[in-house]
Amino acid sequence: MTAVLQVADYSLDYELPSGALHVLQNIDFSVGAGEVLGLVGESGSGKTTLGWAIMRYLAGNAREVGGSISLQGENLLAMPQRQVESLRGGRLGMIFQDPSASLNPTLSLGEQVVEVLTRHRDLGYRDAWALGEQLLADVDLKDPAAMMKRFPHEASGGEKQRVLIATAFACRPQCLIFDEPTTALDVISSAQILQLFRRLREETGVASLYISHDLALVSRVADRVCVLNQGRIVEQNRGGRIFTAPNDAYTQRLVAAVPAADKRLLNETEAGGVPLLQVAALNVRYGQPSLLDSLLRRDRQPSMGARDMTLGMARGEILGIIGESGSGKSTLAKALTGLTPFTGAVQFDGVKIHGPAQMTRDYRRKVQIIFQHPDASLNPRQTIGQILSRPLRLYGLPAGESEAQAIARLLREVRLPENFASRYPHELSGGQKQRVAIARAFAARPELVICDEITAALDVSVQATVIELLLELRRQHGTAYLFITHDLNLIRQIAHRIAVMYRGDLLEILPAVDMAAHARHPYTRALLDAVPQPLTELEQLDDA
Amino acid sequence: MPISIGEFNMRDIFYRLLASPQGLLGSLILLLAVVLVVAGPALAPFDPEAISILARYKAPSLLHWLGTDQLGRDILSRLLIGARATISLSVLATVLAMLLGALLGTASGYLGGRIDEALMRTLDAVMSIPSLLFALLIVSTLGKSDFNAVLAITIAFVPGMARIARSVALAARRQDYVNAAIARGESAAYIVVREMLPNIVAPIIVEATIRVAFAIMLFATLSFLGLGAQPPQPEWGLMVAEARRYFFQAPWMMLMPGLAIAIIAIGFNLLGDGLRDALNPKGQRS
């Protein structure tokens, strides 16, 4: 099979004042017609840069050191700019990560579809518009005529991505590069997008390069997978093989870190302990009407952050909360820590709480929270030591320890060097910052730690170490976790029970082990079907 | 006060400031301004009040570097003395406005809700009166003097500074480290002073620096219109006003103070931009 896209020994440097940075080194792969090649890497691996380099979109200080990139035998590096521009979006297309960010917010969807079609299909405006409507119908979008006139903010992420994919395919590409196309979408929309992608691929025989950080997903989508580590391809193989028999050390670490529902990290299946937290009929209302709206007496329907939530937790239990963005899962976290007012009854350790005002210092000590973005949750103007000292000063030092000793101990517990106490957050990596946040939470000697998507912003290998740390700390201190996430595979590894949330409603609470057997709500079932599991060698990429 | 304020210490900021052309030039002019204000009178070669009939309307020469005016007074000497009035009063007005505005804006941003909205709408309304007109109003009723001009400029600047402070405070308020502090049960005072304020200071200082330039121009304009410093004060704007009559005979009388104002204003503008770049460590655009 002749290759449609051939990258041969390609290397790219960035010229920095401090010297040359080798971003890509000796990249070598090819993609044939109808084939999907997956490109997997963590942040800093160079995968996105490679995608852009193929599209000939280079930064001002980029230097191509050697090698070639060929499309249907033509070397793109030798091509004049004008010819490259006519290629882009036509024979060589790209689908971007965030459909909301890659569409101009002030132009209608139709306009943006038409301009691409007129550019590459040599059509007039009207014909292009008609074709656009037809494309939208082909990808099962309701009411294509109206959708064409809508603006990007009036369509959902999944809808927009479908429009973009349809448009790209309509320009008869020979090769398409997909740059994390489903990362910004919810799981169910992602599954639909991937189905659409499969169908169009089979119809057109296009060669695809699928870039992602999600190894499990890529193994299900791609025929072959390349693993990229710091600019080098360290392994290239069929998806199933990568998971079952990785050769390279980095790949092995990566594969071990990927969450899989059947790889339990927690040995217990049930938490047998006294009840710790009881939430009954919790309601959180968002959207305070503004001054003027009240004056005009306009009825601004309040959006419900959480509706009638009822759940309970035992001491030392790990309760997972799973849901997409907008499901209200973070709302529960905010309510329990007094960051948002709520109605309903919360009983914690025997004490009844009806609102933030009733949260005593003791309560606040026992219930701690860790946030998603480590950059934002540590004050950039304070040292690590200052950050860790606050809870110690608020809640008191443990007996027999000075503040400095306590800080040193906390850092040791989260496996950070003691001299980090004098550093500032910007000197630490994302994973290290998150560990500081964990240390800060544990400085209070809490009984419940709420983890609000704490690994969502981290690379998968870093995520694995953070999870391992959390489980270790739980073994030491017997802390309960309320673990909020959108990653179903992850939570199935570590939770006792899992609560499923959708649009502010708590749908059901299921045991984590054997979740599929107990799932009753159609949304839960759809979720379980949609989440990709890593491919094993025994399975083939079938047309399921 | 520790030398370090967060992500980098003073020394780093200083070096970064001087590394950029705006920062360097701005700092030099700032230095010049400081020298003028502090040592101006001492450096003046002639007595600025000394009238000399024989030396009237002299063009710039080796003896009188910037020439003389209609009363034979040395312009350079008058400029050096006048620097105090023009520069320090403008800086004073800006600093006062910055302090008041920062307090108002931060409090409003932290309190949020209806109070914040009402306060901001009112400040917007106050800003609907252009600064110069506002100053005109105040000076026309309180009387013409440089003190009243400073008062007028301060009051005119407060709403603008408050708005900037508020938007920065809101951005800081939204950060999770503030949420973490609230969840811990920290007091409001601690949160505002220890968590938010250190992150707000930098942008406000940048804004204030740029505003000083505007204050200098406004103060000079008021004096030019006869509503600020009063004769025989050698304030720069006033000097330009007095020199208008003799414009065609001795244009340097008007040009020299005018250029002085421009140079100092440019300096503060450059410094402000340089500071903004120096204080923003991630400012490198890709």
Place this chain on the structure above:
Amino acid sequence: MTAAYLTKRLLLVVYTLLIVSLLVFAITQLLPADAAVTLLGQSATPEALAALRARLGLDQPAWLQFGHWLMAVLHGDLGTSMRNGLPVLGSLVDALGRSLLLAGCSLLLMLLVAIPLGIVAAVRRGRPVDLIIAMLSYIGVSLPEFVTATLLILLFADVWQLLPATGYVPLSENFVEGLRHLILPTLTVSMIMVAHVSRMVRSEMIDVLETDYIRAARLKGLSRRRVLLRHALRNGLLPTITIVALDVGYLLGGIVVVEEIFNIPGIGRELLVAVAARDLPAIQGGVLILAATYCVVNFVADLAYAYLDRRIQYA
């Protein structure tokens, strides 16, 4: 554009004008210790003072005074000038017309120059053109109007003798002469705005050119020109409306100075004369009219922005 949005903006304008009039009134009429003494002098007789106080309504409680005054204003009565006894509104309206002409010309010139300059500086960022424009902007934004006016008069009227130094000729009388007399004042007023707005435009355009959707448009094969004209300009220039509207406030202040220097009988100069003569009603009227103009301009700009960018209303 929804009716609700429109109503909301209108209410805001009303509130703003209320606060403005309150401020104007408070500063001019309530602050002075005793306006009557100030106006008549120290040597006035007690009876004369009392009579003046009664006439000015100074013996009434403050809020009542404000109420009366506001009522009068809303009926179009801005009081009578203390200098010539004529109704303030009438004499100011003519002057306003001339000022608006100057303001309009300055605004037009500014838009025609600043926007292209800003776009060029953004597109050619870092290159010599950008640096030159930056330097000129720093200078332009740091020269007070009276300095600029001086330099321009020196150059054009004195050295080159191309244009008249000062004065005003109504366009209806002599179009060409009227225009010639307008050139220098217009240049003076617009210089600072050109410098400021061009830098803002540059900054906005740079932000837009670095967005994901611009990159996506380029990677879809659209030409550089098309991306700039159709995508970047739309989004980059939209905030310009707001920036320009805000700068109108500065423009109105600048007009005062320029009319004084160039001897143009506009509302700015009337205001200065009123200030010199301590003619309270005229001062109040002048500032009120100018502030109200500014409010209206901002209101129109808000609506224009909202119309052009439907997203704003839902924010």
